Structure formats: structure tokens, C-alpha cells
Amino acid sequence: PRKPRAATLSRLAAISSMLPIPCSSASAVFSPTPLAMKKVAVILSGCGVFDGAEIHEAVISLLALARQGVAVQCFAPNVAQLHVINHLTGEVSEGESRNVLVEAARICRGQIRDVAELDARDYDALLVPGGFG
Template sequence: QFLPGGRGGRSLHPRHSGKPAAPLPHVFSGCGWWDGTDVHEGVYTMYHLSRNGARFQIFAPNQQQMHVMDHMKKQPGSGENRNMMMESSRFSHGQGMMQMQDLSKLDVNSFDAVIFPGGQGVTKNLSSFVKDGKDCKLQSDVERVLKDFHRSRKPIGLASMAPVLACRVLPSIEVTMGYERDENTRWGNWPHTSMVQAVKSMGAGHNVREPYEAYVDEKNKVVSTPSFMWETDYHYHYIFDGIGNMVKHVMRMSTK
């Protein structure tokens, strides 16, 4: 018989004694790769935090998305508007609004680290990258949060497209967004490499990594992983493992 607490009712996972650590905030931009936060990246991040004994809280701007995409046709829908915070709340479960908060309320003094999963919402909702490229502007609270955590020497985790946000306002950092050329690998290809050239133009350093890896900028406490910068039909476990590596290093640095 399966017992949630493990054999003899004992937990199979580590317990933390004393005062619980502060939850780790995620900054989301909606729900879905083409117009918000990628579902896999968001869920994988929460899974790995949970597996490692951490709590989490979701934040998003209380603003409208740039547009709403038909994810089957991969084109904008007509006459529909959606709020980033309401869409991001689809990721929350059980606690609802206790997990979902307005990004304007994210205070660096209340948290030990922050993670930005990827998805096209990074380029459309959290910044103007889709229109302005390397000269993009960031949503005001996104810029504030990134600068505050960096200034406070608290780790920042970034997946897939999210490095463009940090590189725009923290130009000396080192990141990975995967490969630098659109190469066909055994199980997928790299269709978004123009973004790599953009972050290099912003003054950031770029390091080639595989989807299952993470790059750690120890000096700036920035951890990044390629995630769905790599396009694959079936091999999502590589993305899962890469986000796991990113989360592991963010948690390690948050205790220093």
C-alpha cells in the first residue's frame, strides 16, 4: 500500500527544521509559450523547487498581454485581451490567490532569490524585445526586480528567452541560451539563435550549453539554462533536467 509519508509514515524528502525559508518567487508573463510563460518551464521549475524542499510564489504584472495567440495556428487571435496576472494564475493550485501576486508587490527584502521561466511572453509582455530587439525596454517592475536582486547579491535564475531581460539591464553578466547557430542536433534544432546575438550586442557574455545543462555566473549570481531555445518534438526530459540544474544552483547560492 502506498503511504504518502513513505515507509512507516516517514517522509522520503528532506524536512527543514526551525523557521520555514521564504518562498522563492517566479516571475510569469501569462500562460503558454506563444504569448506568455511556457507551461513546461513554469511547471518544471515548481517541481524541482518542491523536490528540493523549497516553497514558491508566482508573480506577474497586473497588465494586459501584448496579444492572445492561437496556439494551434500559431497566430494572433482576433478581438481578445487577457491579463498577465489572471493568465499566470492558471499555474497556481489549491491556494489560488495566496500563490499568485502582483509583480509590483515583489520586494527583494522578503526573498532570497528569483526565477524567470521563459516563453514568448518574455519578448512580448515583460519587454518590448519582439519589436525593438537589443534596444528593448523592460516592463518597469521587471527591471526593478532584476536590478534589486542583483544589487542585493541574491541569485537570479533564467530559462530559455529570459536572459534577454537580465542582459538588457545587467550588461556585464554571463549567460547561456544554448547554441549560437541554428544547428540540427540529433533530437532537435535551435531556431532562436538571433536572440543570442542580441544579448551579446547588449554587452553580455554568452556560453554554449546543451538543453540539459545550466551555466552559472558565480560572480553575478546568475544561473541560466537553454530550455526551449532548443526545439524538440519529444525529448522534454532534457529540458526538465536543465531546469533542475538551474534550480539546484539558484538554491545553492541563495544559502550563501
């Protein structure tokens, strides 16, 4: 395989420095600061693509951060979910209620805090995984 030119590497370094969360392959080469020294707050909104944080996106993001040695703290609002969705049918589950913080705790194995406790000054970055929650 061809080796990248210096100009290409320079452009890639500039682009990767603008990424909110560098991808693992780019960060290993281009990150000016070791990621192990970084702290990231992750905001979750429940558990499930239709009524919370998208599970795959959240877990893959948490895994990528862990592999880079980033200190992560998950947060979620301690409120009732607006709608509870049956993920088999996609329909609203009438009469069912869930707490966003309790549901989000499933994704991060209980290592989660109420978003009311979040102080942005304590973190280097914020990650908000997608989903409809």
C-alpha cells in the same frame, strides 16, 4: 561504476554553488544551506509559450523547487497581454484580450500575487521561466 575522484567532486560542488537554481541531484549533495530554508520568487508572464510563460518550464521548475522544500511565491504583472496567440495556428487572435496575472494563475493554481507587491528583500532567488510573453 567508477567512483568520482575528490577533485571532480570539488569541481562539481563549485559549479553547483554558482547555479541560480541547483538541480535536484546536485543540490542534495552539494548545497551548503538546506534549500528548505530558501524563499524563491517566480515571475510568470501569462500562460503559454507564444504569449506567456512556457508551461512545461514553469511547472517543472515549480516541481523541482517543491521537492527541495523551497518556499515559492509566484508573481505576474496585472496588465493586459500585448498579443493573444491562438496556440493551434500560431496566429494572433484579433479582438481577444487577456490579463497576464489571470492567465499566469492557471500555472500556479491561483496562488499568485501582483508583481507590484514583490519586495526583493523578502526572497533569496528569482526565477523567470522562459516563453515569449
